[in-house]
Structures are given as C-alpha cells and as structure tokens.
Amino acid sequence: MASRPLPLPAPAAATAGRSPFAPLAAPLSLLAVWQLACMSGLFPPQVLVPPSEVARTLWLMAGSGELERHIGDSLYRLAFGFAIGALAGLAFGAAIALSRLAEAAFSPLFLTLWQVPVIAFIPTMVLFLGINEPFKIAIVAVAAFFPIALATFDAVRGVPRAWFEVARVYRTRLPDLVRRILIPATVPAVLTGLRIALTRAWIVLVAAELLAADSGIGQMMEMGRQLFQLDVVLAGVVVSGLIGFLLDRGAREIERRATKWRTA
Amino acid sequence: MSAEPFPRPNVESSAPLRGELTNSDLDKSFTIGGQARPVLENINLTVRPGEFVSIVGASGCGKSTLLRLIVGLDSEYGGEIRLDGERIATTSLDRGIVFQDHRLFPWMTLEQNVELALLNTDTPKARRAAIVAEHIALVGLSGFEKAYPHQLSGGMAQRAAIARALVTEPKVLLLDEPLGALDALTRVHVQNELQRMWLAQRSTMVMVTHDVEEALYLGDRVIVMSPHPGRVRRIVEVGLPHPRDRRSPLLHRLKDEILAELTGNPAGEPANLVTFPARESR
Numbered sequence: 001m002a003s004r005p006l007p008l009p010a011p012a013a014a015t016a017g018r019s020p021f022a023p024l025a026a027p028l029s030l031l032a033v034w035q036l037a038c039m040s041g042l043f044p045p046q047v048l049v050p051p052s053e054v055a056r057t058l059w060l061m062a063g064s065g066e067l068e069r070h071i072g073d074s075l076y077r078l079a080f081g082f083a084i085g086a087l088a089g090l091a092f093g094a095a096i097a098l099s100r101l102a103e104a105a106f107s108p109l110f111l112t113l114w115q116v117p118v119i120a121f122i123p124t125m126v127l128f129l130g131i132n133e134p135f136k137i138a139i140v141a142v143a144a145f146f147p148i149a150l151a152t153f154d155a156v157r158g159v160p161r162a163w164f165e166v167a168r169v170y171r172t173r174l175p176d177l178v179r180r181i182l183i184p185a186t187v188p189a190v191l192t193g194l195r196i197a198l199t200r201a202w203i204v205l206v207a208a209e210l211l212a213a214d215s216g217i218g219q220m221m222e223m224g225r226q227l228f229q230l231d232v233v234l235a236g237v238v239v240s241g242l243i244g245f246l247l248d249r250g251a252r253e254i255e256r257r258a259t260k261w262r263t264a
Numbered sequence: 265m266s267a268e269p270f271p272r273p274n275v276e277s278s279a280p281l282r283g284e285l286t287n288s289d290l291d292k293s294f295t296i297g298g299q300a301r302p303v304l305e306n307i308n309l310t311v312r313p314g315e316f317v318s319i320v321g322a323s324g325c326g327k328s329t330l331l332r333l334i335v336g337l338d339s340e341y342g343g344e345i346r347l348d349g350e351r352i353a354t355t356s357l358d359r360g361i362v363f364q365d366h367r368l369f370p371w372m373t374l375e376q377n378v379e380l381a382l383l384n385t386d387t388p389k390a391r392r393a394a395i396v397a398e399h400i401a402l403v404g405l406s407g408f409e410k411a412y413p414h415q416l417s418g419g420m421a422q423r424a425a426i427a428r429a430l431v432t433e434p435k436v437l438l439l440d441e442p443l444g445a446l447d448a449l450t451r452v453h454v455q456n457e458l459q460r461m462w463l464a465q466r467s468t469m470v471m472v473t474h475d476v477e478e479a480l481y482l483g484d485r486v487i488v489m490s491p492h493p494g495r496v497r498r499i500v501e502v503g504l505p506h507p508r509d510r511r512s513p514l515l516h517r518l519k520d521e522i523l524a525e526l527t528g529n530p531a532g533e534p535a536n537l538v539t540f541p542a543r544e545s546r
Contacts, residue, residue, distance in 0.1 A: 165367075168337060169337070170380060171384045180372075180383075181369065184369070184371040185369075185371075
C-alpha cells in the first residue's frame with residue numbers, strides 16, 4: 001500500500017564476501033616479482049634496484065628529514081596552486097554556464113586550450129616566471145583550473161529546468177535559489193571535478209619538478225637520476241604514487257559525505 | 265485514511281471571490297519550425313471558488329499547457345486568465361501546482377522541502393515549523409519529516425508534493441496529472457486522500473488527468489477537451505455530493521458517455537473490433 005514506509009538505507013555492505021587483504025594481493029605480488037627479478041641476476045643491480053634497497057633508502061631519507069622536506073615542499077605547492085586554480089575554475093565555469101554571452105566569447109578558446117597538455121605550457125612559463133615557487137604554483141593552478149571549470153560548467157548547465165520552475169512557482173528569492181537549490185544541485189558534479197583536478201594537478205606538479213625545481217618529490221627523483229642513484233628515483237615513484245592515491249581516497253571520502261542524500 | 269464524511273464546503277455563501285478563476289477567449293500557440301501552431305483555442309471556462317474541476321482529454325489537447333498558463337510559468341497567451349478579477353502574468357503564491365513528477369529536492373528532507381515554499385512569505389519564522397508540521401499531517405506523512413525523497417514511496421512523495429503546494433494556502437491548487445505515475449492501488453488511495461484534503465482545505469482545485477474515472481470521482485465538473493487545437497468540447501456536471509461512492513451508477517454512466525465522446529464512438533459499440541477481409545478457402 002501507499003503508506004508503507006520504505007526501509008531506511010542499510011549501511012553499505014561494501015566489504016561483504018571480500019577479504020580485507022584482497023587490495024594487498026596485487027602490490028605484494030608485484031614486489032615479489034620485482035625482488036625475484038633482481039635475485040635472478042638478469043639485470044645489473046645498478047639498473048634494477050631491489051625493493052629491499054628502495055625501502056632502506058626511504059627509511060634513511062625519512063630518518064634524515066630529507067624526505068619530509070621534499071614532500072612538504074611539494075604538498076605546499078599543490079595546496080597553494082590548487083586553491084587558486086579551483087577558485088578561478090569555479091568562477092569561470094559558473095560564469096560561462098550562466099551567461100550565454102560569456103559562453104560565446106570564451107568557450108571556444110577555453111576548449112582549445114583544454115586540449116593542450118598542461119606540460120606543454122612549462123617552457124613558456126619558465127621563461128616568464130623562472131623556475132622558483134611562482135612557476136610551480138602557477139602550473140598547478142593551470143592544471144587544476146581546466147577540469148574544475150569544465151565540471152562546474154556541466155554541473156550548472158545540468159540543473160534540471162523543472163527545479164527552476166519549482167523555484168519560480170514559490171517565488172524563491174535569488175539568494176535562497178543559489179544557496180538552497182543551485183549549490184546543492186551542482187555539488188556532486190563539482191566535487192567530482194575537484195577530485196579529478198586534484199590528482200591531475202599532483203601529476204603535473206611532479207612532472208614540473210622533474211624538469212625544473214630545487215626541491216620537491218620530482219626534484220628528488222631528478223637528482224637521483226643525475227647521480228645514478230636509482231634507489232632514490234624509485235623511492236620517488238613509490239612516494240608520489242602513494243600521495244596521489246591518498247589524495248584521491250581523501251577526496252572521494254569528502255565527496256561521499258557531501259552527497260549522502262544521493263544514496264538510493 | 266479517514267472515511268469520515270466532511271460537510272461539503274458551502275461555496276456559494278462563503279467569502280465572495282476567493283479563488284474564482286476565469287478563462288475568457290483564451291488562445292495559445294507555440295511556434296514550431298517557424299510556424300505558429302495553435303495548442304489552445306477559444307477556451308472559456310469559469311471555475312467557481314472552492315470548486316473541484318477535472319479536465320480530461322487525449323494527449324495533445326493542451327491540458328497541461330492550460331495549467332502552465334494558469335500557474336504563470338508561461339505568460340504569453342491571447343485572451344484573459346483572471347484570478348478573482350486579477351489578470352495572471354506571472355507566478356504567485358496564490359496559485360500552487362503539483363506536477364506529475366513530484367519535483368521534491370533530493371538533498372532536502374521532507375520537512376525542508378515543504379518549508380521551501382514558505383521562504384518568500386511573511387510567515388514568522390517561529391510559526392513556520394508548526395505550519396509545515398500541520399500540512400505534513402494533513403497529507404498523512406507525520407513521522408516522515410526527516411525522510412529524504414528517495415526514502416519515500418511514489419505515493420508518499422506525491423503526497424509530500426501536495427503538502428508543499430498547500431502550505432502557502434493558495435487560492436487555487438492546480439494538479440497536473442499528479443497521480444499519473446502511480447500504480448493502480450496507490451492511485452485509488454491517493455485519490456481518497458486528495459478528496460479528504462480538498463474537503464478539509466476548501467480551496468479551488470483544477471486537476472488535469474487522463475483517467476476519466478478519477479476525473480468523475482473527484483470533480484464537481486469534468487471538462488472534456490478535444491485536441492489539435494485544444495478546445496472545450498463538453499462540460500459535465502457531476503451532481504453528487506462528496507465524499508462519493510466509486511460504485512455509483514451515475515459515475516459509471518457518465519464515464520461511458522465521456523469515453524465514447526473521447527474515442528469518437530457511440531456508446532456500446534466496441535472500438536477495438538477489427539474485421540478481416542473474408543478469405544477464400546483453398
């Protein structure tokens with residue numbers, strides 16, 4: 001019958017029928033194959049450093065505070081640049097979604113630049129900004145700007161007409177329309193955009209640090225390469241991968257909490 | 265659901281001109297591919313204060329367009345639509361509407377969804393919660409104030425939408441196939457609820473539906489429209505007091521008449537008879 005209440009959503013049974021160790025199987029196998037390849041003697045140890053050696057290097061670098069300094073520098077650039085890029089992307093995306101004039105004027109240029117790999121901007125930016133902090137913050141901001149602007153544009157355009165009609169029927173005032181309808185309606189898509197932009201920005205930052213920097217995870221790897229310390233290079237690979245993974249996980253968690261009402 | 269007989273609102277003697285809706289010489293056309301296509305032509309219809317009017321007709325007869333014009337979502341039309349003498353040009357809290365899809369906001373609880381309608385009213389903040397609770401009770405959803413729309417069944421969501429539409433106490437409530445998406449059982453249940461609410465609220469209601477039985481069960485009058493362009497074809501007075509008995513022979517007779525009118529067949533002759541050409545035996 002109509003008045004029968006639907007059951008409230010049960011806590012997601014995500015781990016049901018799955019071992020908690022399942023996510024570890026693939027990385028552990030990879031480590032095992034890697035270690036076996038080193039022990040087989042097919043590659044000289046200068047070329048293929050065994051994982052045990054990489055772990056030892058990581059341990060030593062963490063102990064000396066060197067690793068912490070590199071990670072700190074990289075994360076500071078990421079946070080600063082991402083904040084700038086996110087604010088600009090949100091504002092720009094909302095503007096071209098709400099104004100047909102702004103869309104006509106800016107979207108072709110925007111969509112063209114969006115097709116250019118962010119790395120391709122590095123040489124020009126180095127010429128203008130040098131290789132110090134402003135350059136790295138700017139490259140992160142640029143990397144974050146595009147996906148966020150695009151996600152914001154799609155999110156605002158995707159708000160169903162029907163919801164605006166409801167607001168018109170109840171003569172909802174503009175501040176209430178923005179705060180209670182427009183923002184909640186766009187939050188899920190915008191958060192997804194922010195998450196994608198965050199991991200993209202991280203990748204671009206590490207790449208930029210590889211090319212031109214005096215500190216940071218990328219620079220640490222580049223120094224290792226120049227000094228033929230491949231254990232340091234691989235330590236950088238592991239650390240940047242882990243940081244990217246954790247950023248994505250954290251952002252997903254925020255996304256999940258902010259869109260709880262979507263649980264159907 | 266309560267079957268308690270409410271006294272029928274005595275509309276003639278109550279406060280004059282509260283919710284009298286007049287459509288005179290109403291025309292509406294859409295431009296499709298550069299050509300003006302009439303969707304409504306020469307609609308003349310006066311809905312008395314407190315009356316329940318049902319509108320039935322085949323799809324394409326412009327019945328939903330008519331409601332959109334009355335509620336003020338579309339203000340381009342010829343002729344006049346007036347509510348208590350005032351010409352309708354835009355939306356107003358005097359006119360509420362319930363759409364076929366409930367259009368509740370999924371991130372708001374039932375309570376917040378209903379309260380949204382009160383944001384732009386001068387209702388004191390302190391009174392709002394009480395008014396919202398009162399209307400949630402009116403539609404029989406007490407206890408679900410904190411539920412999100414996805415936690416409600418289709419019938420409950422539609423009743424919540426009715427509560428939101430009624431909370432501003434509009435003079436006219438427009439219902440655009442509000443039960444169209446519900447299954448047959450839920451539909452009957454919400455029809456009964458709707459009748460009870462109307463008897464309790466006594467506001468003017470205009471409901472568009474494609475279900476003739478529903479139109480007759482709820483309406484004081486049933487407007488039968490014909491399509492291309494939409495015109496009023498016939499107005500049927502249902503001279504039965506509310507609440508009504510679904511088994512009433514009068515309702516069944518009227519239903520047959522209206523169906524015959526809509527399908528263009530004289531009553532009694534099946535419309536779905538197919539005659540095959542006679543075959544010669546081989």
